[in-house]
Amino acid sequence: MRYLIIGNSAAGVTAAEAIRKMDKKGEIAIVSDEPYPAYSRIFITNILAGTASLENILMRPPDFYEKFKIKAILGQKVIQVDPLSHEAYLEKGDVLSFDRLLLATGASPQLPPVPGSHLLGVTGMRTLADALEVAKRLEDSPGLPVAVIGGGLVSLKSTEALINRGAKIILVVKSTQILSQMLDERAASIIQRRMLDAGIKVMLGYDLVAYEGEKELEAVYLDNGEKIVARLAIVAKGVVPNLELAKGMGLQVNRGIMVNPYQETSQEGIYAAGDVAETYDPVRRQGTVNAMWPNAVFQGEAAGLNMAGLRVPARTGTRVNAASFFGLQAASVGRIRPLEGDEEVTVVDRGNNYHKLIFREESLVGAVLVGDIRNIGYYRWLIAEQRSASSLRQELGRKIYNFSACWARVTPLRCSI
Secondary structure: OEEEEEOOOHHHHHHHHHHHHHOOOOEEEEEEOOOOOOEOHHHHHHHHHOOOOHHHHEOOOOOHHHHOOEEEEEOOOEEEEEOOOOEEEEOOOOEEEOOEEEEOOOEEEOOOOOOOOOOEOEEOOOOHHHHHHHHHHHHHOOOOEEEEEOOOHHHHHHHHHHHHOOOEEEEEEOOOOOOOOOOOHHHHHHHHHHHHHOOOEEEEOOOEEEEEOOOEOOEEEEOOOOEEEOOEEEEOOOEEEOOHHHHHHOOOEOOOEEOOOOOEOOOOOEEEOHHHEEEEEOOOOEEEOOOOHHHHHHHHHHHHHHHOOOOOOOOOOOOEEEEEEOOEEEEEEEOOOOOOOOEEEEEEEEOOEEEEEEEEOOEEEEEEEEOOOOOHHHHHHHHHOOOEOHHHHHHHOOOOOOHHHOOOOOOOOOOOO
8 A cells, every 4th residue: 555645744654654553564655845854843943043953953853864765755745646547746856656645734824915015024934944044044144033923823933032032022813812712801901911021012903915125024013004124024914724735636625624523525535634634623513624633644544544444533632722931831721702501600710810711501612811821621621522511600609719739631520629
């Protein structure tokens, strides 16, 4: 059996491991347009900050491909796939034949199509190459003025890394709050206060309309007419799935490549997993691209096992966001804002500690935490398994809820009062 995996990140690597577990003799090839061995994309801001090297963020040991007998074709892009002849065509003219194919092509930064986007100094922050390029610019020109466009997780982690490099930063956010997809307004304000203390200027409610410069970036313009001097612009306004190959193959696509619980696409023998795949989200009750690392692993594992002949549904991953921002831990799971019929309970709101839960009758459907986030694993379990949260609600009804005695674990929570 010939297995071809397009993509060399969490979904693709996990799929290759699953295949090899079931099929010791099959031919496995991984193709990636990046020249590096598999690395943990979530840690590229550590490269930007200068606190890590490539070796520190590798996803697998250096001998991974050899150990699992995988042919790794790195630094080449697949430009076309013919699902009828079972052939993939690479940009340098090579042709790969396959019996089973996994599309784990991931996603790319969503760069606003505004004038000046071609200028040197305008970049996303999605790949190791992005981080290395920005780090080199800052090494050559310390104190460079930088505009970070977007208020999400990548933007804030990039901003924190840039501060460590001594850059002068302005954060421009179209929304009226930072981290609007991860935190509610109150939680976001705690993180924003910490950013202001670090000397970062935060501009909320403004959008980018143009870049200025001849060959290199010199300034950015906002929709209020303001001009901001910047020699670098890091744009992190979300990502879009890489669907070009899937569309060219005639696969069924929506937001992402549509797959069933076994990660099968609309064409037999072709699978999709990771940030490019659209699956059913039981919490949102709709199809969604759940671009989170654990989901890529779950989907890649299922895809690999099924490509090798099993019939295993992917484990369901409930969306969890957790990160540290300027020394403060923050996390959320499920809904961050209540829907009609939900009940919102603020458990703690004191200084840099915030703890909010959202219930739907006897079920927990969302949680937002800043400061002490140890219970996020338990909340994720309650939501993912759709377990009753009645005992948790009873504890909340008491005068004192002792979080220090509660630990996140996948068993019913018991707290000392």
